[in-house]
Amino acid sequence: MSDRQNHLLTALNVLSEAVFVYDENMRIKYFNSAAERITGHRREDVIGQKCVALFDKSLCLNNCALCMSTKTGESSRIVHFKSPFIRKDGIERTGEFNAGRLWKSPEGKLEVLVALTDITEIANLKNGREGKHSFRNIIGKSLRMKELFGTIKNIAVFDSTVFIQGESGTGKELVAQAIHQESPRSAHNLVKVNCSAFSDSLLESELFGHVRGAFTGAERDRTSRFEEADGGTIFLDEIGDLSPAIQVKLLRVLQEKEIERVGDNKPRKVDIRIIVATHKNILKEVEAGRFREDLYYRLNVIPIHLPPLRERKEDIPLLCQQFINNWNKKTSKPVSRISDAAHRKLADYNWPGNVRELENAVEHACVKCSKDVLEPEDFPVYLLSNRNASGEKNGKKKQRRNRVTRDMVMQALTQTGNNRTHAADLLDLHRITLWRKMRQWRLA
Secondary structure, three states, X not given: OOHHHHHXXXXXXXXXXXXXXXXXXXXXXXXXXXXXXXXXXXXXXXXXXXHHHOOOHHHHOOOOHHHHHHHOOOOOOEEEEEEEEEOXXXXXXXXXXXXXXXXXXXXXXXXXXXXXXXXXXXXXXXXXXXXXXXXXXXXXXXXXXXXXXXXXXXXXXXOOOEEEEOOOOOOXXXXXXXXHHHOOOOOOOEEEEEHHHOOHHHHHHHHHOEOOOOOOOOOOOEOOHHHHOOOOEEEEEOHHHOOHHHHHHHHHHHHHOEEOOEOOOOOEEOOOEEEEEEOOOHHHHHHOOOOOHHHHHHHOXXXXXXXXXXXXXXXXXXXXXXXXXXXHHHOOOOOOEEOXXXXXXXXXXXXXXXXXXXXXXXXXXXXXXXXXXXXXXXXXXXXXXXXXXXXXXXXXXXXXXXXXXXXXXXXXXXHOOOOHHHHHHHHOOOHHHHHHHHHHOOOO
């Protein structure tokens, strides 16, 4: 090692940050005094060991940025990220990591320097502030969301049936989960059933179970979802899609707290709390004769209406940052934030798919971006059409229709799995207008 390198390492030893150097094989070559203090490892125990010996192995998943810094050919590239790490004594801390190529050894081998700052206390303070704007994984600082948090806390302790209504993508399942977690039943199961995901015959068997021989293919008894939820909570999503026959059986469950398996006449008691949800206007379903009125009133004991995202746009920055944080935990391509220009675009959009659509848009941008700051052009094309609130003048609507391009139509179709109705909604076009444009561009 040269005199210059010796002087540098001596200087590094007086720093308050943990500093260590490893080679292209990830073996530690240098470990300063602060590194001993912050990680709990002794210098003599780690020199010559791979850096995985220092940290919890979860840091090594998804191509850890430290490993990637030895593989890049960019000599000036600095890797920066934040991550939990486990000290030798088993205590989890939060670290801020900075890594960069230091030099090549006389043998021509790459060496990388890593500086680690323990930011646990700062992170805890920040999480404490952010905690004011979230509750049981539901995020929001708007008045509507604060009222929702209070409602969940108030109703969770009682066993009354809860009826959650809201558009698709507003977070109905998260609310049901929060109610269960806050309730005295939280130690027992929360069983979730999407009623629109099964045919009528399969749904009946899922919900109520069946006995052997009840129908062709019933080779053994099946426990019902209601029985699985005994002592806990059952969440029935898309309740508006129930057939009349299953509605009758559900009414009995609500009245008697008992079920009968398909092909059996033996009633079985169940101790459950029922939470249901739908995106449909259930009163219109009742008026149309598709949903039983007596069942509706049995279910609608504690109604909760979730606001669409367009009515709480002040929550968009918080949600975006959370989705970015989730992205950073899963991948080695770090994203720090969304630019102000991109935020303005997001605020101008009406979000018919609500929070779920926003999450998909942020993930799209994270995949597409070339920098760590998300810009407007990183987001799906249909967001850039500047769709404004309903109530535009006809002239403005015509101008906006004319701005829709072939690429925008193709991307909307891809985003919606070629569902033309949903694609037209994303582009704020009438379905027939979308069909005409597809014919014009030979996409249909």
